[in-house]
Amino acid sequence: MQPKRATAGAGMWRRTPPAVFPPLLGLxxxxxxxxxxxxxxxxxxxxxxxxLAEAFLGAVSLVYALALVAWLSKxxxxxxxxxxxxxxxxxxxxxxxxxxxxxxLALVLLPYAPGLAMAxxxxxxxxxxxxxxxxxxxxATGPAESRPPAPVWHLVFVGFxxxxxxxxxxxxxxxxxxxxxxxxVAAVPxxxxxxxxxxxxxxxxxxxxxxxxxxxxxxxxxxxxxxxxLSGPAQGFGMLAVILFAAFVARARWLxxxxxxxxxxxxxxxxxxxxxxxxxxxxxxxxxxxxVIRTAAAxxxxxATLAILPIGWRILRLWSRGSLAEATNAATA
Numbered sequence: 001m002q003p004k005r006a007t008a009g010a011g012m013w014r015r016t017p018p019a020v021f022p023p024l025l026g027l028x029x030x031x032x033x034x035x036x037x038x039x040x041x042x043x044x045x046x047x048x049x050x051x052l053a054e055a056f057l058g059a060v061s062l063v064y065a066l067a068l069v070a071w072l073s074k075x076x077x078x079x080x081x082x083x084x085x086x087x088x089x090x091x092x093x094x095x096x097x098x099x100x101x102x103x104x105l106a107l108v109l110l111p112y113a114p115g116l117a118m119a120x121x122x123x124x125x126x127x128x129x130x131x132x133x134x135x136x137x138x139x140a141t142g143p144a145e146s147r148p149p150a151p152v153w154h155l156v157f158v159g160f161x162x163x164x165x166x167x168x169x170x171x172x173x174x175x176x177x178x179x180x181x182x183x184x185v186a187a188v189p190x191x192x193x194x195x196x197x198x199x200x201x202x203x204x205x206x207x208x209x210x211x212x213x214x215x216x217x218x219x220x221x222x223x224x225x226x227x228x229x230l231s232g233p234a235q236g237f238g239m240l241a242v243i244l245f246a247a248f249v250a251r252a253r254w255l256x257x258x259x260x261x262x263x264x265x266x267x268x269x270x271x272x273x274x275x276x277x278x279x280x281x282x283x284x285x286x287x288x289x290x291x292v293i294r295t296a297a298a299x300x301x302x303x304a305t306l307a308i309l310p311i312g313w314r315i316l317r318l319w320s321r322g323s324l325a326e327a328t329n330a331a332t333a
Contacts, residue, residue, distance in 0.1 A: 014077065016070040017330035018094025019262045020319045023312040024064045025097045026268020028104040030308045031057035033276045033301050039184055043314045057108050063316070064101050071098065074333035086138050088183035089152060089210070090262060091331065096155035097269070099128040103162035110166050121166045132156050149193035151213035151266070157186040158217045163225045173228055180224045187217040205258035209266045212255065219273035228282040238281045245274055262328050265315055268308045275300035 001277055008077030034053035074081045085091030102124035109117040135156045161183035164176030194214060203211065219240040248255065256264075278297035282290045318324035 012086050013070040013073045013331050014333045016074060016152055017024060017090070017262075017325040017328050018066050018071060019090040019265065019324055019328040019330065020315065021064075021071075021094045021097035021101055022265030023268050023308075023315045024067060025104065025264065026102045026272050026308045027312045028057070028101055028108065029062055029065065029269050029272030029276065030304055032104060033272055033304065035152055036069045036276060036279050037298070037301060040096075049273055060110055061298070064105060067319075068098060068102070074331070077333035080286065081139060081331045081333045082134065083138075086134055087142075088329050089150065089207070089274040090328035092135065093152040093155055093210075093213075093266070094328075095131055095154045096128070096152065096159050097265075099131060099157065100162050100269075101161045102127065103159075103166065106163075106166040110169060115171060117166055118160065118170055121163055125160065125163050130160055143294055149190060149197055151194060153190045153215050154187060154217050157190065158183045158220075161217065161220045164227060168224075168227045176224060177228045177230070180221065180228060180230070183217070183232065184221060187221075191217075206261060206263060207264040208255045208257065209261075212267050213271045215241060215248060215270040216273050218244060219270065221278035222277035223273070223280045226284045231284045234284060235281065237275060241274060260314065262315055262318065262324060264311050268311055271300075271304040271307055275304045 020216075031053055035050065035057065038050035038053055050262060086094055097176040102120055106121035108123065109120060160179050164172075164179050167179075168176040198211075201209075218237045221237040222234045222241060225231065225237065275297055278293055278300050282294035282297055285293060315324065318327065324330075
């Protein structure tokens, strides 16, 4: 059964595409990367650079909130639309990115409204858990052809690892570590299954950008590991992140062979996470190594900025023109 298509006069926001959320997740991650560069992970630093980072985060947060309200109007009109979205790859990825974005929004809010940040983080965790259970139900009851592992599984089952970024600074370090351990347990088999599937049959060109998602968990494990004092595991995952990043850079032309599409949103948040991971590592290694890693983090942050901004802009333009829903087969409320 295919998701319902929009009809003329269907009404405002009846076909808001969840594919708008992956680039917004990347833009939020980019802004937080610049905040971390100028200050700390949870507190803006002084100076004009920090002010620009906060202004950028404020603007992206408003766009994210608008997109979230627009998408939530769909299940409020027709709850079954959630099941329709879960039948497509852009739908699964987009819904997971929406709740992951709320976890980053909690980190954006943390210096200004800790109570609100906590509420947003808890709501995001609850929403992400609901999505994971829905996805498990779909795997268990859906057709066999819908069950092969895909990179978007990381978003569904490992996306919880963003929550410790706001929770640990609020004093919930034990909860942060528990989420980190559970996320690692979820990520390892997805990596293994993904590698086996890739070696057996590489994905067609339009789906290749999704492979970049495999980079994100390693980068997030670095950040949460440093935040919770697990510097050894953090450095190990940092090495894995560097290897994956180098592999993707080497195959960049192959990954982008199909040309620009909404799938390019999958490039945005891994790039932001990679830069943030290097910056976190630079604060956890010996002083002799720190300047080298910090320089690499600066380069990665600039590269991420030059890539994420145009990709995010182009996908948001598709959304504003109404063509993103058609391109990603978004469900209609």
